[in-house]
Amino acid sequence: MAKNVREAALEIVEQINKNQAYSNILLNRTIEKYNLNRKDIGLLTEIVYGTIQRKRTIDFFLDAFLKNKKKIETWVYSLLELSVYQMVYLDRVPDRAVIHEAVEIAKKKGHKGISGFVNGVLRSVQRKGVPSFSTIKDTAEKIAVEYSHPTWLVKRWIAQYGEEETINICKINLEPPQVTARVNTAKTSVGEVMAHLEEEGLTVERGDLSIDGIKIIDGYLPGTRAFKNGLVTIQDESSMLVARGLDIEPGMSVLDACAAPGGKTTHIAELMKNEGQVYSLDLHKHKVKLIKDQVKRLGLTNVETAALDSRKAGGFFQGTRFDRILVDAPCTGYGVIRRKPDIKWSKQEKDAEAISAVQKEILQTVSTLLKPGGKLLYSTCTIEEAENQRVIEAFLKENPEFTQDRTLIERLPEKLGHFVGNDDGQVQILPHYFGTDGFYIACLTKKGEN
């Protein structure tokens, strides 16, 4: 069924405003439902993600033009939001076209009064322009409104990183993420894959951070033969550092305690050149299936999976001990806001402390399964000290047989050192350093000889 892109965008934004649904899932469903072409998918994605990303700023703009916001139906308000987004942030669409489309949608979905109201509000925005942020006196509030984040989150980041870095983080969070892919070095090399993809019509470049990474500048990677034949996996460049940081060698036995959808499990298995064994656990059965699908696509034969709460891994593995353990923990995800903008509006301040309790439990349980002399790597895609440095600090305090692995930085790209500048076995990558995901990596060693 053909569908007007802006009507489809409205369906999604309205759902998110009503139910706090996940934007990526809704977007994929809508693309399939209406069988949209590549150009329409691009515009739909831009409008949906842009409107959700900029929601706080757009709401501030709209407040200046609306008297009784509470009385406006959700679909009408969502239509105003996505129209203002296009008027303010999308240069290539003229305002009059945006207003015309919005009025047509309002006529179709509502009565005459509503289309007149939508027309009136949007014409006022066009005529008067949007209000300035200079009226906001409180610093955190001003940053939060201007760069569209919750005030409590901005306050937390100011406390951790200072004002300037907080603005940098907020700014990069509003930019579209770079699509990157990891090369399956068990099968091929970065240079070979780049040549294959260029032959298939894509524009690609070497990654900025990871030696395994390539940037997809233009083209649709999942449609290529290189992807279908398991030569590449879509993964952010920060995530690619984890398996390298774990100091993997072929033939090892490795436990990946929180493994779905399998991005890091498959990287570890590739670096082991299909020798040795990776055991991959995830709490959810349906997510374990995602790991299996990736393992199959990549032609890996050294991965075993199980649906299991890794806090019960002690009983499950009994006498087995591992050379390496990865805990890529569930987290608030504040390092991946560019990819999942709804995180900003669905999370609450107390979530970081709540999830840190789970992170500590997982770490504590699986650490008992490590061989003496083995390495345990803890990572998250968040930039919250409560889930990162504080978790490791607490763990080390309770487990004196573990020490920070000061050699971690040597296994990571040299340019990372310039930003994180330490050798205490942990790195916090902020999203604006390299335009990659915000990510935390800590590596620990268990005392003793293997």
Ligand SMILES: C[S@@+](CC[C@H](N)C(=O)[O-])C[C@H]1O[C@@H](n2cnc3c(N)ncnc32)[C@H](O)[C@@H]1O
């Ligand atoms: C950050 S994601 C892992 C991403 C994965 N390592 C990758 O690279 O593709 C965290 C995962 O932990 C899983 N999880 C949450 N609690 C868990 C638990 N108690 N035991 C095992 N897995 C858990 C979630 O289902 C989620 O898939």
